[in-house]
Amino acid sequence: NAGVTQTPKFRVLKTGQSMTLLCAQDMNHEYMYWYRQDPGMGLRLIHYSVGEGTTAKGEVPDGYNVSRLKKQNFLLGLESAAPSQTSVYFCASSYWGAGYGYTFGSGTRLTVV
Amino acid sequence: ELKVEQNPLFLSMQEGKNYTIYCNYSTTSDRLYWYRQDPGKSLESLFVLLSNGAVKQEGRLMASLDTKARLSTLHITAAVHDLSATYFCAVDRGSSNTGKLIFGQGTTLQVKP
Numbered sequence: 001n002a003g004v005t006q007t008p009k010f011r012v013l014k015t016g017q018s019m020t021l022l023c024a025q026d027m028n029h030e031y032m033y034w035y036r037q038d039p040g041m042g043l044r045l046i047h048y049s050v051g052e053g054t055t056a057k058g059e060v061p062d063g064y065n066v067s068r069l070k071k072q073n074f075l076l077g078l079e080s081a082a083p084s085q086t087s088v089y090f091c092a093s094s095y096w097g098a099g100y101g102y103t104f105g106s107g108t109r110l111t112v113v
Numbered sequence: 114e115l116k117v118e119q120n121p122l123f124l125s126m127q128e129g130k131n132y133t134i135y136c137n138y139s140t141t142s143d144r145l146y147w148y149r150q151d152p153g154k155s156l157e158s159l160f161v162l163l164s165n166g167a168v169k170q171e172g173r174l175m176a177s178l179d180t181k182a183r184l185s186t187l188h189i190t191a192a193v194h195d196l197s198a199t200y201f202c203a204v205d206r207g208s209s210n211t212g213k214l215i216f217g218q219g220t221t222l223q224v225k226p
Binding site: 044 | 219
């Protein structure tokens with residue numbers, strides 16, 4: 001049982017480049033989330049999904065897009081990367097909402113130069 | 114807007130000592146979560162507190178929730194070096210079924226021998 005798997009683990013982008021972060025879970029969770037973690041700011045919600053084919057904005061959605069075409073996968077896209085998007089990105093999933101707690105992926109460390 | 118604040122943000126303590134981390138939040142919620150993060154690692158679920166007065170204990174850590182005061186505490190008893198990590202509390206809005214969590218800034222605990 002792999003849990004929540006994020007790829008890639010590390011990436012360096014040049015300003016203006018695009019990329020997609022992949023989150024895959026094998027726990028049949030309905031709910032999936034993308035957070036970014038920056039020093040001293042905790043984790044901030046970017047986008048989330050409450051089921052296959054659904055997505056919604058979180059606290060800091062600007063500059064990001066997401067898709068949930070399959071229940072087990074949640075993709076986070078950066079169309080035109082900016083240095084302000086340098087961060088550690090965490091994906092999480094949950095069964096029927098956070099009342100059961102989240103399972104987090106191992107994170108993706110992204111640097112935009 | 115739901116805000117979650119932790120206090121202190123950094124804690125250096127000697128092994129064997131006791132201490133408490135505080136988590137205050139700004140709007141009504143009945144559900145609060147504690148996570149642990151080791152440096153460069155993902156977040157690990159510690160406690161899920163789902164009602165007023167809830168108390169949970171695991172080893173040297175004990176978490177409690179007072180929804181009327183909008184306060185949760187994480188108490189550390191007789192600290193050991195292995196407890197050195199960053200601890201996050203998180204709250205969901207409770208009124209929705211999205212499971213979105215709002216995180217505090219994190220408390221970095223350093224336990225010295």
